[in-house]
Amino acid sequence: MREDARQIPETVERFLDSTLESVDRAEELAMGVAQRAGFDEDDVMKIGMAVRESMVNAVAHGNRYNANKKVRFSVASGTERFTVRIADQGDGFDFSHLPDPRLQENLMRASGRGIFLIRSFMDEFQIRRLEPVGTEVTLVKYMASQ
């Protein structure tokens, strides 16, 4: 934890369009909150990247850039946990069989590394299907892990 860390809980919520600009916006918002919460530069970058990968999944794979569908994005810093939630309105995907991109047979694939990177950079990662449609991911970084 940085010595000048503010340690004041902060919450931000936005409903974002299904565009790549929204990916940039969410990344910036999350990195700003993480910085103010006292994470060091390396952790801020990891959080930003995890958010970017999750937002790309929501915008591109979930909502398929559909202008009528939104992404609900929220980020909250507390005393113990930094939590990001991202929910799309897409049809969902089968996340029970995500191949390990580090295996020899997957190593040269051009895609399939996003969720692996999110899991590598965050302390917790959960996916749940929403009713009637959509997928929500929750990313958590422990404040004490710094």
Next chain:
Amino acid sequence: MSVKLTTRQIGDVSVVDVAGRITLGEGSSALRDSLREMVGKGQKKILLNLGEVSYIDSSGIGELVSAFTTVTNGGGQLKLLNLTKRVKDLLQITKLYTVFDVHDSEVSAIRAFV
């Protein structure tokens, strides 16, 4: 800033200086288009200088893998130069670091082409 690509020729090696962010969208597609064009023109030795790459996401990593495959399948060689710590860390955790021939010196990279 998205990505800026500058190409120069040293002997028979094409050096691509990449600067900025290689992310889904403009950054990834610019790199893909540039490399495909070079391969299409018959370039067999390509050195990607990533020294000024500030950020790369999973899509950008995928582009590097695709580039490697495209160049290799075309009978050529692709090498990487001047990885920043962040890019190096990403290639290491994804186990791709050993797939690429990575160099810290342009001279040694140029010499490594056969």
